[in-house]
Amino acid sequence: MAQKNTEFDIRGVNHLALVCKDMAATVRFYRDILGMPLIKTIDLPRDMGQHFFFDIGNGDSLAFFWFQDAPPAEPGHASPAALPTQGSFVTAHGSMNHIAFNVPEEKFDEYVQRLKDKGIAVSRVLNHDNSPSGSCEEVSDDVFVRSVYFFDPDGVCLEFASWVGKPFGPEDVAHAPMTAEGVRDESVVTPLPRRTLQPAQ
Numbered sequence: 001m002a003q004k005n006t007e008f009d010i011r012g013v014n015h016l017a018l019v020c021k022d023m024a025a026t027v028r029f030y031r032d033i034l035g036m037p038l039i040k041t042i043d044l045p046r047d048m049g050q051h052f053f054f055d056i057g058n059g060d061s062l063a064f065f066w067f068q069d070a071p072p073a074e075p076g077h078a079s080p081a082a083l084p085t086q087g088s089f090v091t092a093h094g095s096m097n098h099i100a101f102n103v104p105e106e107k108f109d110e111y112v113q114r115l116k117d118k119g120i121a122v123s124r125v126l127n128h129d130n131s132p133s134g135s136c137e138e139v140s141d142d143v144f145v146r147s148v149y150f151f152d153p154d155g156v157c158l159e160f161a162s163w164v165g166k167p168f169g170p171e172d173v174a175h176a177p178m179t180a181e182g183v184r185d186e187s188v189v190t191p192l193p194r195r196t197l198q199p200a201q
Contacts, residue, residue, distance in 0.1 A: 015053060015061035016099060018156055021073070023050050023066040025153045030054045033118050036062065056101060073155050080157045083123040083149045089157075098149065098157035105146070105162040112148045112160070123149040139164065144172075 020026040030036045036054040039061065043050055049067040056062050075081045077092045091097045103111055115122050126135040126149075129142040136143065146162045174191045176184040 012058060013060045015063045016096075017051075017063040017065060018096070018154075019070055020064045020066055020154050021070070022153065023052060023064065026064050026066075027052065029153050030062070033120070062099070075155050079155050083121075083151070083157065084126065084147075085123050096156075098159055100147070100159040100161040103160045103162055105164050108146050108148075108160065108162040115148070115150060115160075120150050141165065144168075 027038060031038045031054065036056055038052060039055045040053040041050065042052070044065075047068065049065055049070075051063060051065050053061045053063045073079060076088065076090075078095045080089045080091055080097060082088055089097070109125075112122060112125060126147045127137070127139050127143045128134060128145045128147060129136050129140060130144075131142065139146065142165075144163065144165050146164055147159050149157060149159050152158055173189060176186040176189050176191055179185050
């Protein structure tokens with residue numbers, strides 16, 4: 001059962017704002033390759049730049065700024081230097097590591113192929129599970145999300161993700177968070193024992 005926010009009536013993501021180097025290339029990628037409708041364009045005052053919005057479904061938007069004098073990208077700091085499974089995916093504190101777009105489970109494999117057909121370099125598909133490696137080659141009863149990763153023209157890491165399997169339950173909160181010193185703090189979250197899958201009968 002979904003948990004309810006009792007403090008604020010938050011209804012998903014209104015928009016996520018990123019910064020691009022070339023707004024024209026950004027429009028060509030998100031509108032023409034990924035098919036996201038361009039729904040609002042703004043020229044910022046005092047020739048500061050531009051702000052464009054793309055519809056990503058469910059009333060949510062992905063927005064981009066283009067600034068005349070923005071500093072260059074810093075892969076490995078503000079964004080990943082490589083896709084998962086292809087190198088370091090670590091980014092700096094306060095950075096946005098990647099954006100995961102929710103896609104239908106039944107269309108996931110078709111969409112991976114469609115990205116390839118459009119000339120987009122993608123990671124291998126990761127079937128995220130609770131195993132020590134965190135993923136498996138085949139979809140099993142323990143897989144909770146399927147993912148494929150790719151970069152936009154500015155090196156923003158994007159993901160197509162599909163939830164699979166059963167809804168999350170209390171047993172899925174199974175790890176105490178790390179402090180800045182790399183120590184687990186069970187005063188913040190006391191994990192329940194993780195469920196174990198029973199062999200098929």
